[in-house]
Amino acid sequence: MTTPARVVQVDADAGRAAGTGYLVGPRLVLTTRQLLGKDAPAARVRPPQGPLTPEWVARQAARAPVRLRPAGRPPEQPASAAAVVWWHPQADVALLLVTDPDWPLLDPEDLRTTWSEVDGTTDCAAGGFPRRPSGTPGEPGVRLADEVHAVVRPGRARAQTMTVEPAVPPTSGSGGTWGGFTGAALLAEDLLVGVLASGPAQRTDADGPPPLQAVPAHRFAANRDLIDWVTADAGPGTWTRSPAGPTELRRRREQDERGDIDWPVVVGHLPAADPDHHPRPSLAVLLDDPASGRLHAGTTTLLRGDPGSGTSALAAAHARAVLDAGSVDVLVWADARTRAGVLSAFAAAGNIVCPSARTGADEQAAKHFLAWLRSTHRSWLVVLDDVAEPVGMRDLWPHGASGQVVTTSRHAEAVPAAGAEIVEVDVLTDEDAAALLVTALPGVPQDVADDLARDLGGLPLALAQAVAGMRGRGTSAEDYREQLRVRRGELGLASSGATDGASTVLATTTLAVDRADEHEPHGLAQLVLILVSVLAPTFPVALLRTTSASRAVATLTRPRTWRRWITPAHALTGDQMAQALDHLCDVGLASVDDDGVAHVHELVQQVVREQLDRTTFDTAVCAAADALLEAWPYDDGLPSGAAAAHLFRDGVATVAALDVHHVLWRPDGHAALWTAGASLVRAGLHEEAVARWEGLVEEAAHRLGDDHVDTVTSRNNLALAHRESGRLDRAVGVLEATLEDAERTLGPAHHATLTCRNNLAMAYRDGGQHEHALAMLLRNVTDAQRTLGAGHPDTLLSRTNLALAHRDAGRVDLALPLLQRSLADAERSLGVHHPDTVATRTALALAHRAARRFDRALPLLEHALADRERVLGPDHPDTLTSRLELGQAYRDARRVTEALPVLEQAVADAERALGPDHPTTRACRRDLALAYKDVRRFDEALPLLERLLSDAERAGGPQHLDALESRSVLARAYHDAGRVDRAVPLLERTLADREQVLGSDDPDTLASRHDLATALRDAGRPRDALRLMQRTFGDRQRVLGEESQETLASRHGLALTLRDTGRLDTAVVLLEGTLTDRDLVLGPGHPDTMTSRHDLAMTYRLAGRADEALPMLERTLAERQRMLGPWHVDTATSRRALAVAYREVDRVDEALALEEVDAPADDEEVDDGTPIVAPFV
Template identity: 25%
Template sequence: MREPGHIDGRASGQGRVFQTGGDQYIEEHHHHYEPGAGPLLESASTAHRGMTAPDSVRVPLVGRAPGVLRDRADLMERLRAAVSGPGGDVHVLHGLGGCGKTAVAYALFTEAVRDHGYVGLWVNASERISLRAGMLAVAADRGATTGELAAASSGQRAAADLVWHYLDHSAQRWLLVLDNADDPSVLEDGGWLRTSPLGTVLVTTRHANSPLWRGPGVVRYSLGVLPLDDAAQVLCDLAPEAGTADSARKVAQRLGCLPLALTLAGSHLSHQLLESWSMDEYDRKLSEDSTALVDQGAAGTGSSQSRHLVGRTWQLSLDALAGQGLPEATTLLRLLSCWASDPVPVSLLMPVARGEIDLGHLDPPLTAGQVEPALRGLLDHSLIGMVRVNGRRCVEAHGVLLDSVAVGIPRGESEPLAEAAGRLLDAALPPEDDTSAEARSELRLLVPHASRLFHMAPAETTAQLAVRVAQQVYEAGEYAVALATSRTIADKVQQLLREGHPLVLSAWTVVGQALFRLGRYAESEALLRKVLESRERILGPDHPDTLRSCVALFFPLCLPGSEEEAAYWLRRAIDGQRRVLGEDSAETLFSRVTLLEVLPQLGDAEKFDEEARVIEDCERFLPPDHLTTVMAHHDYGDGLRVFGRFAEAEPVARRVLADRIRLQGHDHPLTLAELSLTSRVAHGLGDLDKAISAVQELIERRERVLGPEHPFVVDNRAELARWQAEAQP
């Protein structure tokens, strides 16, 4: 007799004994394998969970593998050494989607299997289901039995422990690639990421800052875009008949040297049937819609996965961020797409973070407390990077990424985003009268973003902002940048608005002023005359803009032989400004100060002394250290020099040089004008050593700032030669 509730049974062969108390419902599934056949992972349990084993873990699950891996030699050497060494480490390749992480992993995998006889194991780690199924397939490959796998699949045995048990007892050394581990929590949950003395683990991920990557035995590698020449060679590898190396460089530069974009572009060029574009033609087409055009090459990659489309790959990361409770990261990236791929100062976003500018009306909303988490999320997923430019913290995103994001902005959100981007740029601009070195540095960072915003959202408001930025860049002494920027803006503003629109004429004025400062006097005069004629016809002779054009035309005319006409336009401006703006306005005072520049050339010493009282007016009506007052002292000192009054000019020149350095820095073009004045005054006083030393420094600085062929530099070299000849005994 057995005690009540006690059941005792035995089984043999394929039999099973079930022991239970109470009523139970039992369902059993039997799977039979022929001797030597590999186990099938898709048991009833795994099928119920929706987990299907991959077709293979011995073959890399990639689309089109690169024939040649470009510019990864140093990285490959380090990884080869890791694989062929004692093992036991985890190596993490992290970087922007499309930068070639999987291509590096594929190359290392191939070499390890082919050259070293290692077992190569490849698992898709993008999702929990694919990771679990792939890792159990790894366990099966390394010798796990059917029963063990079924128990792990059904949750009766710790799956990760089973996998790593068999990896730790493998008869052969191995390389395990965990590809696309863009959500590190997938690896963390269950403890899938471990080390073993018998092999090496290589992880590819967009997530740069997971705590998982900071553990013992983990080595991180940041992967970026390719150098230009290597990027061009990728295109030539894929489409050798499409164009020259120079043409390939142009396309590569347009695509930001991103490996995925290059691969898709090369594939498109090499698989055309109805058309046969050259690389030059492809480059022109890219300006119309880079993302859509590049994605046409996806069909030639041998993969239909969405992550192989440039236009889709970023969305995977944004979807992941939204799933983590950061949908505002999408709004922040869309906002960044309104600006250029150049570094964006973090200070641009501070008004939102402080609550000074409210972007809660955007979809999803971006409010004060969400800026920091959104930035961190974009950084963690390698969608942006942090860089320092001239001591300023900046964020930077790839150009192709920004193009893709901009194209995907919903129609109703484009205008609010552009408006927000414009408000933030406007708030970041230094005061218009600030031409300090710090302000110039800030402006250099903002110029490309104002231009991009105007290109992305052409409207009168964005045009006005772009012209204002170009004008401030000119005032800050960045003449070459001002010329390039203002010319592009002027052309586009003219297309957007009518030819005689005041904003169009303002843009062309900046072009004319920059041409003058760069020594292109004839071009400057012709353009500024045209602007003056248009303003007189459209706005009238006494409009402030017309009077400003009179002053602007003065400068290219104030050359030997044209002094009388230059003085005429300047006096006309002064008369009009006194009537329209007032005697003590900053613009009237500027024009009166400028008159001090031409009177010595006309030889009118009496009028010069009379007009010099403008210095007192500047000091009375303008704020301390106003640049018009500094200019007044300069023009007065230079006039004293022209009239041979060197002893009077010397302390003035010294003072103005010190003021320029203090207010605008050592290398501002106007500071260099003061250095020129001090050298000439020293020469007039007979101090040849000081004069020669000063002009030598001046030449060196002006060559760097204005270029070696600028007329000022040519004149300075001639002066130096004369003065050195004078100094000879």
């Protein structure tokens, strides 16, 4: 990890101190100030205004008491002199300036330093010279270069020092110590994170190594004087701060090395390769590395040109060239006409190269991808095609030393990055255009090629269409010139394309579409081209297969100047529509890629639209919106559907922008507008969603009026977008105003009013106003039931939401009757298999599960899973969630043998459908691991839990809430497996992190303290356990209340800890109180209640109160047999404990009977897969 050439031996304080320095410039050495002792001068030296000249350095020689020796210098050569020129006023670091003229100067390019703060538990290294005690082998006076490997953990924010834990001793022979490493640079992932400063200055007569401490880089690295010194010695740009910390860089490096990613990764829809595209080598060479002719990494290039000039084709040709050459690992082609298009492309790429960071939210996935670009060593190319609004792109601009950005736009200011190269892409010269024709059409006379090139104005798009047309029909260039002349006359256009590119494209487009229409079904290609002219330039072919599209094209009217065809009288099929698109591809008017995505040049779309009459134009707009709505993908909120969802959202945005006659608002707003807005929310594009809904609110109010239901709905959806973006205050304000207007204009039981009131209640709940939320939901039920009837879908939904609010508030007794009634009404009104009925059935099952009524919960969950599997398919997210919930319920019911196959299938299905790192997949994996733990299959449970922790730390850092929970679960599993030595350090770290992140009184922090106390008790540290358990019990009483399950658990744990320390009387009192409270709060059949009764009975035995212990053990055994089954591990524990108690009072026959029932050996698995564990005796 360290560069040996930058490591320097430092001898200071008249030879009494020895340590290490690190070259940060050709003559500058970074070290620790304490090492200098008396050599540290009272004043600092300012660097010169310009570079360090030999003359200026020579004048500092008188101030040079420190001696330096570069690594590898032979011992017979003298050390070099150096002067102390700077030190930090608070941090223990200093700079030394080498004044020896014979000092070997390294190239500044080899001395680049990037620094960072430690952002997590980090493996580091420091190069230095361990001091060797006298008598050990080696040349006198020689210190051998070595490397210390250590672990640094982040401490308090902005801490003055950080502790370094050496991982291994020095490797330079026995007897070496870290004593000579004072002043060494501490590096992690090639980042400077600190300077070692181990206690007092390292005197050569000192014995043994001091404790290792380090000065964090953030304490000194941003100092202006330090930066000026490095700039003066090595030049600007050699001292920089990393945008990512070492933990993040390590995570990305590991991501680069993943074997489950199929490199190269290609994201986006490149324009189809055009065999007639002119290579334009004079421009293409500007995109390549001049040294290698391949990917020019670290550059940004703007290809600026008007529509039709070939900027996109040039960028696509470059992208294919570097891809074919194998010089790029990641290629992203982003439709940059909108910010949402760029976000969607980056999100799709991020979900591939950063799968551990998958969240389902496009904005977050895009940020992860941009961060990956900045740090990865893999080569990448990002093409931002047709940037329209550069201002909104600044925070999305890609950066990274290993990649290239190519942008196409008609705007010169489309590139916000400084230092970008702008390449002007104009039409082809007459010579280049003629050369293209001669090359593409062998045998064409040069003079004819020259004339045709001038006719087409050198426009690459028109040239490509002309070549495709002549080649397809075998038309000569002379004949094509004549056809073009005639068509120009028919269209009333100028005779030459030299002045107007759009008119030239119109002429070549109409000639091309005539040729496409000569194929069966005749005349359909024209109509399809009219329809797709109002779509986005890139669109799914599936749109043309919809009923909406095939019905609409028959009603379209061709422009009067176009060739006339008889519109087919019969109904058109989706196959015929797709076939017509294929004919457009044959003549160069469209292209289709392997993913079923079509592309039509925007200039072709423009010239077609300009030929349409108002009725045809409006009909096409409505038909396009209908087709988008009909074909909308159901998985648009999942990573797998992100790319397709963007195409549909972009299509709606394009249609809405072209709707100049507002036909999408007659008589009401078109549903596609609402679907696209909701899709932005599901994709996690919160800023774009808010902007879209604000626009829809304004448009709806203007077109339909403030009181129209669509306006109310838009305002309601705007509030939801605010809520999803974390702006709860804005959401509440919008919802309160909207609800007031809806109740006034639409009535209290209108669907929009009920929806608004429900959403406001959810917002109140999110804000902690639970009682207010419940009151609103209760009113919703009352109004809906009175006005709409008990079986109306809105009434069912309102009642279900009220029940769920009761359940979430812990009032399961109130939730259950509401859900039971809702399910009965839904089955009667909607049908047994309706999705809303299945959702209500699931909610009822989960309420029964919360009440531990598994006999009712499990059949309902099994029914819901079967319905969703049949209706939605096995890979639908709702089906996967149902399977997970069923497995969790089996596990809660202690039916682990049934839980295991369900959870194993859930993991397999989720990994296949969602990917290995999706949150749902992780949840399935977690519950499977816990089920393995339940049956003591630790060899399978622990690797899964270790992977969960690793994934969580890699995705969010070691102090992310998911990482803290995963570490806590893993620690408890280690504890259950008897590996208390592994559990205690994890629990200690989790407790410290939760106290820092969440605070001392957070329920999760209290849970960590309880778990640690329990582990310490089992680790044979009863005094530590008692102190911690007493504190936890008191805190939980104060924070959670006397009767919370967590407080009762701490009281129970405190009692057991007191029992282990011999304080039986106090333990009995606590256990008796805990049993009474658990019996009252949880019920006699709850597993915790039975555990309390068992442990109290065992404590009675220890106290010599066998007459009280026996009846209690008998009752516990009977209840466990009834609730858990005869072979459950807890039942077996009770049976054995009772047998031992019978023997103690000479009831041998009864003991034998129990022992004969308990036939399996200690290590044999009982029916639920759990080995019988001997009870406490």
